[in-house]
Amino acid sequence: MDLFRARSLPFLCRHSYVVEMQHLILWGFFAGAVEGGVCAVVAAKTFNGSFLLITVITATPMFANLVSLAWGVLCRGRRKLLLLTALAGAGVTIAASIGATPRTPWGGWIFALQIALARTFLSGVATVRTSLWRSNYPQRVRGRITARLQYARASMGVVAIALTGVLFDRNPDAFRWVYPSFAFVGAAAILLITRERVRGERAVLRHHARERAGDGLPADRPLWLAPFDVVAVLSPRHLLREMTRVLTTDRRFARYCGAQMFLGVANQMIQPVIVLLVTDRLGLSYFESNGLIDMLPQLLLLIALPAWAALFDRVGVLRFRVVNTIGWLGSIVIAGLAAMAVHGEALLDSGTYFLALGLLLASRVVHGLSAGGGAIAWNIGHMHFSSDEDAELYMGIHVSLTGLRGLFAPFLGAWLYVHLGWLMFVAATAICLIGMKQFRDLAREEGAAA
Template sequence: MSQDNDNAAKTYRYDICRAPFHGVCESTAAIATLIAIRGYGADEGGTADIIKSLLNAAPFLGLLLTTFFIAVAGKTGARATRIVAFYLFVCGGLLMLSSVAGGLIGFTLCFVGAYVIFSQQAPMMISTYSRNYTPQERGQRVSTVLLIGSGSSAAFSFLGARLLDWQFNWFPAILVFLGVSCIVNALLVRQIPSDPLEQAETGNPLRSIKLAWSDKLFGWLLASWMLMGFGNLMTIPIRVEILANPEYGINATNEQVLLASMIIPQIASLVSAKIWGALFDQMNFIFWRLCVNTCFFFGMILYFNGPSLSVVYLGSILLGLGMGGGRIGWNLWVTKIAPMEKVSAYMSVHTMFTGARGICAPFIGYLVLTAFSPPAVGWLAAGLIFVSSSMFAILRRNERFSKVL
């Protein structure tokens, strides 16, 4: 077996092993909010609302800072996956510390710090994937890892919620479990072969940010992705609001709200992930992205304009299908245009823009909902996705998508 094949096999093996632990640590904002409200009394009020916003915004705040973190990481000369392992060790320690923080402020500082650091993995991992996997296998292998991670995330959320319903005072045990999962994740990811980051990928963070306008294709794609991501993210909290709040007419049961907003989209995402991964490896990237956007476009229209729950559920399926492709695209799309020696730098700029829209978009969604109506939110989101798709379509014949893999 050649060295390249050996690296690919080893990467896949350890990535599969760490995926369940990674998934457990990914979706914790809802549990953190519950702990803040019911464990530390952060019900209502200025400070309490700020703290709950911080808990939910922590991953996006981390993404906003990736270009600065990668500049520091590059100076260490350490292998990419060792840097990721270090981040995960620190994250695990902060999560375990949050279990004994003893107060709302201490818990919030530890939890937010943990997830700011947890969010720094993407540029290092994409550098590893771009070197260890060929373009013909990259999407399929990473999609399997994402599928396992999503499944474990859903299972942990369900079991964690059940545990809190049964005995809420056990929430420190959940935080300890999260911390241990991060540390196990760190031990496994450390075994994945990788190289130190290239000098072109690190250095002054402003040099990385400059890629957004010095590379015109990259800048155009970032703008297209920004519109698409903004349209999606602004609706995520609203999807629960319009079903649960009697003011908007549906007044669904708790089970129906969870089905439409979480369970159905998650199942559709899991079922479609491997298909999207295979298509990502084989199809023209722009056509692939347009297929994903089409699912989001019609999903938004049906979900926010559905006259009945059955139509809302159909919208949920389409949104879930879009999510299945969207996660793969978010993690890997820069490999389609970035030179290998700069892939982490490109990814750090992409994650920074994701952080910016992740912090702002939910506020815009609520402003539109308050000023207008649920259908207005859906049509605005669909409109942004349509404009984004049109911008993607302009690039369908760009030669860089066939030259840079």
């Protein structure tokens, strides 16, 4: 029985695809429980979190990505599957520890730290995973395969988000056993991925061995680093040197990253404000808040993925990004109208309440449809510029820049909302337009050169 439609794919990538599908069904269930939106709702309601704590936890998945450059550098010349399982195991272990978090005034900040650490290791998993995709899946079907894998992950994430909302509505202390239970599922997912194979890895390892021998270094590079090697490889100076080398030699990739920076900042600015509007101004429950913030967009992501995958394989990443950014722009504008509706209203009458709720619902619908394209471009867009040997480094740079904007964009959005109210969304709209123009310029240049 061809449950995952593997027979429609090239023969050599079928085994890897089936193994990853089985893995991601369980892994998506675990990862859904540590998503930023879900955890922000838990912080707001279970730990009575302040706007600052909500902003920090909303930003956590983004700024955890800041270390992805380190994961990318660490991955070069090493066996990717072993590194992936080690990083996933660390993330699962930290998530399990949430069950011991005290429900005290400082418990919310301990919870935020645990989520930050778990997401840091999960960002490494994402970096290594995309390197596996480049090795195992041909370019002509990579968009289609990525969409299917993301579909499996996101669908189980929706189940996790819904289940979390129901459980926490019944008992706000459910985190004491919910997170350890999700971690158990994550551990089972790790066992499944150990059956994976990496095509061409021996050739890539030999290539890196020749590079190291030419530099007068030992040809063999083990998975586990000696302490002094850790300092050398993961030092900020070395990481910045690697990033600078790539961004100065590959100017088109640098411009692509710049366009992504504007688009990402605009999106990340509005996320803590959305959580505040939903949980505070509209007073929705755990399940309702999770449904609007995460569950609905994830469901629509699943619906939109096949169409986005077909477009990606047909037009390439640059033209794809232009179309996709139009959707993100629409979601920001509609959310801004919702914020405008409730601005300055101490008590919301029923008309204003339902108007704001309807606009936020429309915004999350457009956001979810756009996220289907974003899930594909974010995971494999960098491969348009990289070689096999540098795929993980390019991904590390791209994801680290995601983390960089996560360090300031949510806080900038929260600060602007406190001081400017709904006008913050005007700033986010302008920033998104700049990113869209940069994607369009890159697409036109590539079309003219073809």
